[in-house]
Amino acid sequence: MKKRWFLSLFLLTGFVQSAALAQDANALHARALAATCANCHGTDGRTVEGSAVPPLAGMSPDYMVKQMAAFKNGSRPATVMHQLAKGYTDQQVALVAAYFANIKR
Amino acid sequence: MKRRSFVQASVALGTLGSLVGCATIPDKAKVVVIGGGYGGATAAKYVRMMSNYMIDVVLVEPNDNFVSCPISNLVLGGYKSIGDITTPYDNLRSKHGVIHAKDRVTRIDAAKKTVTLAGGSTITYDKLIVSPGVDFMWGSVEGLQAANAAGQILHSWKAGPETVALRKQLEAMPDGGVYALSVPLAPYRCPPGPYERASQVASYFKTHKPRSKVLILDANPDVTSKGPLFKKFWAENYKGTLEFRGNHKAVAVDAKTNTVKFETADDVKASVLNVIPSMSAGSIAMDAGLANVNNRWCAVDYLSFESKVARDVHVIGDSVLASPGMPKSGHMANSHGKVVAAAVVAQLSGLAVNPQPMLTNTCYSFVNDKLVVHVASVHRYESDKKDFIPVAGSGGVSPGPSELEGVYAWNWARNIWSDTLL
Numbered sequence: 001m002k003k004r005w006f007l008s009l010f011l012l013t014g015f016v017q018s019a020a021l022a023q024d025a026n027a028l029h030a031r032a033l034a035a036t037c038a039n040c041h042g043t044d045g046r047t048v049e050g051s052a053v054p055p056l057a058g059m060s061p062d063y064m065v066k067q068m069a070a071f072k073n074g075s076r077p078a079t080v081m082h083q084l085a086k087g088y089t090d091q092q093v094a095l096v097a098a099y100f101a102n103i104k105r
Numbered sequence: 106m107k108r109r110s111f112v113q114a115s116v117a118l119g120t121l122g123s124l125v126g127c128a129t130i131p132d133k134a135k136v137v138v139i140g141g142g143y144g145g146a147t148a149a150k151y152v153r154m155m156s157n158y159m160i161d162v163v164l165v166e167p168n169d170n171f172v173s174c175p176i177s178n179l180v181l182g183g184y185k186s187i188g189d190i191t192t193p194y195d196n197l198r199s200k201h202g203v204i205h206a207k208d209r210v211t212r213i214d215a216a217k218k219t220v221t222l223a224g225g226s227t228i229t230y231d232k233l234i235v236s237p238g239v240d241f242m243w244g245s246v247e248g249l250q251a252a253n254a255a256g257q258i259l260h261s262w263k264a265g266p267e268t269v270a271l272r273k274q275l276e277a278m279p280d281g282g283v284y285a286l287s288v289p290l291a292p293y294r295c296p297p298g299p300y301e302r303a304s305q306v307a308s309y310f311k312t313h314k315p316r317s318k319v320l321i322l323d324a325n326p327d328v329t330s331k332g333p334l335f336k337k338f339w340a341e342n343y344k345g346t347l348e349f350r351g352n353h354k355a356v357a358v359d360a361k362t363n364t365v366k367f368e369t370a371d372d373v374k375a376s377v378l379n380v381i382p383s384m385s386a387g388s389i390a391m392d393a394g395l396a397n398v399n400n401r402w403c404a405v406d407y408l409s410f411e412s413k414v415a416r417d418v419h420v421i422g423d424s425v426l427a428s429p430g431m432p433k434s435g436h437m438a439n440s441h442g443k444v445v446a447a448a449v450v451a452q453l454s455g456l457a458v459n460p461q462p463m464l465t466n467t468c469y470s471f472v473n474d475k476l477v478v479h480v481a482s483v484h485r486y487e488s489d490k491k492d493f494i495p496v497a498g499s500g501g502v503s504p505g506p507s508e509l510e511g512v513y514a515w516n517w518a519r520n521i522w523s524d525t526l527l
Contacts, residue, residue, distance in 0.1 A: 025456040031155060032447035036465050038524045039439050040517050043154075048523050052516040079503070079510050080467055080481045087465070087483020087499035 033092060034099040045100045058105035061097035068093045130206045130226050134163040135453060137220055137230040139210050139389060141166030141194055143435035144422030145236030147442030147525045148449075152234075153201045155450045163204045163228060165220070169194060171526055174295060175435045175469075176518050177264035181272050182305030183313075184474045190264060190518075192526045200527065213393040215415035232449045235395060235403075235412075236422045236438065237387025238263070239294050245383040246287075247357035257360055258378045262294065274377045275306060280314040282376030287355040287365055288323040289383040292402075294423050294433045296330035297480065299323070299381065301470035304335065307343040308473040319347040322365065322373060324354035330432075331470060331502055334478045338506055342473070355380055386424035395420055402426035407486055407493050409448035409458050410441060419445050428493040430482060432466055439525055440464040462486045464493055469514035476506035477514045 034045070037056060041047060045056030056064070070076035071085035088096070138149045141164055149164040171192045179185040197203040206228075212221040213233065221227050241260065243250040252258035259274070261267040275284065284306050288299040303321045310317040328335050328349065339347050350370070357366040364374045386396040386403050395403045395412050403420040404413040407428065412418045422438035431437060444462040451458045464484040469477050482500035484493040503510060 025451065025459075028155060028447055028451055028454075028456060029459040029461075032443055032459055033463060035151065035443040035447075036440065036463050038443075039436055039465060039521050040467060042520050043150075043524045043527075048516075048519045051520060052512050053520055079507070079513055080479055083481045083499060083501040084465060084467070084483055085499075087463070087485070087496040092463070 030095045030099050034096045037096065037100075044103045046103070046105070055105065056100040057103040059097070059100050061094075061101040064097040064100065065090075065093055068097075130208070130222070130224075130228065131161075131163065131204065132227065133229045134204070135160045135231045136162045136234065136449060137228055137232075138162060138164045138234045138236065139213075139220070140236040140238060140387065140422075141168070141171060141197075141205075142236060142238050142422060142438060143521070143525055144238075144438035144442045145234065146171065146194070146197065147439045148234045148236060148421060148446050149203045150197055150201050150525070151443050151446035152449055153203055155446050156454070158202060160450065160453060161204065162202075163206050164194075164197065165206045165208055165210050165222065165228075166194060167207060167209045169207070171522075172264040172268075173435065173518065173522065174262075174264045174298070175521075176515075177261075177268050178298065178302045178305045179471055179474075180264075180268050181261070181275065181302060182309050182471070182474065183272070184305075184471075187265075187269050192522050194526065196527045210389050213389065213395075213415075213418065215393070215418050218417060231417065231453060233418045234445055234449065235387075235390055235393075235418060235420045235424065236442070237389045237424055239384040239386065239423045239433070240388045240391065242383040242385055245289070246355050246380060248360060249358050249380055249382055252358055252360040255360065258358055258363070258380055260381045261379060262298075262381050262384075271377075271379060275309065278314070278317065278376045281316040282314070283318045283320055283374075284310070284377045285320040285322055285365065285373055285375035285379065287353070287378075287380040288321065288325065288329075289381055290324040290354065291329050292427060292433060293381070293384050295435075295468075296432050297335075297468060297470045300328055300331065300335045301472070302379075303347060304338070304343070304470070304472045307339075307347040311343065311346055315346075317346070317376075319343070320373065320375065321347070321349045322353035322355065322367070322370075323349065323351050326351045331478055331480055334502060334505065335470075335472070338472045338476075338478075355382075384423075386420075390420060390424045393418075396424070398426045407491065408460070408462065409452070410445040411448075419449065421445050428484065430495040431464070431484060431493060432468065432480075432482075434466055434468050436468060436521065437464065437466045439521060440466065442525075460486075460488060462493075467517065469510065469517060471511065471514065472506050475508050475511045477508075477510035478503040478506050479510055479514070
């Protein structure tokens with residue numbers, strides 16, 4: 001048991017050392033952009049249990065794009081999101097929506 | 106799936122280290138982070154995450170637990186406990202493989218790319234992230250350092266033991282007493298913080314010590330953040346309990362009489378005196394010569410937060426010379442942490458640094474136990490200005506205090522603690 005565990009550690013170590021450091025630049029930049037939501041919506045859009053702030057992980061990109069547009073034009077009332085949504089271009093919103101759509105809930 | 110196996114690998118490696126009795130602190134790390142506040146802890150975690158757990162990170166932080174400045178004013182109001190705002194650092198190790206060196210850095214050698222710890226060991230880095238918060242300019246208020254060391258006149262502007270001690274002073278104060286809060290000239294950490302604190306103490310007095318008074322003695326001419334919102338609430342709810350006096354720049358305290366003296370105004374004697382001195386970049390940034398602006402704040406290249414005076418040394422959080430409209434806040438430091446993490450990971454991976462980083466800030470203030478107001482902003486890097494600029498048309502403040510924002514404020518805290526530390 002112990003022996004096998006150490007062997008798998010050894011293999012993992014080898015794997016870690018040979019793998020590439022980061023994704024391509026665009027993926028990294030999109031991830032950093034989506035991370036600006038995480039302060040309130042949790043890392044990778046996963047909120048703490050019972051959070052009044054909704055999680056974004058796994059959200060349909062269409063839904064998110066529509067909600068952000070509704071925050072921007074005022075058709076969806078909000079406490080802060082109408083002010084924050086206006087800070088992002090439509091292209092940035094699309095990138096963020098695509099990122100969270102690919103995160104498992 | 107892939108990410109999970111990486112986590113397991115890095116956690117397993119950490120375990121192996123302790124099993125075979127390796128030193129806890131390695132002598133070499135790709136990234137060393139100084140300071141485990143909102144900026145540093147976030148940077149450490151996100152360098153690990155954004156590198157898919159490929160880049161080793163050592164976080165040098167002397168404490169076992171993170172104590173949050175945001176929400177700490179509610180401990181003074183009696184609505185939260187110090188335990189409610191405390192989170193252990195241990196999760197950064199167990200969940201993200203961050204190596205926690207429980208120590209403080211005494212020396213940065215940017216030429217040799219090493220940091221020396223108080224315990225004597227030296228760590229070589231490829232990239233250094235400096236996030237030491239603020240330190241106090243004790244010389245700005247004569248007599249304060251000794252009175253503070255004696256536990257008599259507190260600042261309580263770093264959450265922790267002083268928060269608890271100030272709450273005890275307020276509890277011990279007889280009804281009919283005066284709590285005086287001295288506010289330094291801007292810029293300082295957490296612009297609306299003093300006014301939230303005064304509101305919290307006023308709320309406590311109103312319920313428990315109705316003959317007592319809160320005096321805000323502000324070096325600035327007026328309330329520096331969310332002014333109209335605070336002043337309207339005070340007029341409607343704390344009339345006779347809370348008084349604001351501008352242009353009161355503290356220059357000295359007399360511990361014998363618990364009196365604060367000002368540049369131009371009359372002395373004020375108080376039952377509980379809470380003096381917040383002026384602030385500068387954290388002492389390690391000062392000592393390392395990184396605070397190149399007025400020997401007080403650190404100028405950085407905002408694209409990557411790299412210091413203007415030291416290569417491969419990145420400074421984030423309250424120590425940084427702020428861009429227009431950029432507050433020294435926990436939320437902002439967390440935002441800095443992610444921009445610097447992405448930049449450092451890109452540079453160490455041979456990738457282009459994000460040409461358009463973004464920052465957000467949302468700052469909630471509790472005016473009593475339930476009602477909250479906020480200020481929010483979004484900042485975009487503009488390459489022609491080489492600076493972060495608030496996005497036109499974005500951001501703003503609350504129309505007025507609300508309980509709904511109170512719910513969001515507490516959930517903001519829980520989620521940002523998780524984003525920073527879990």
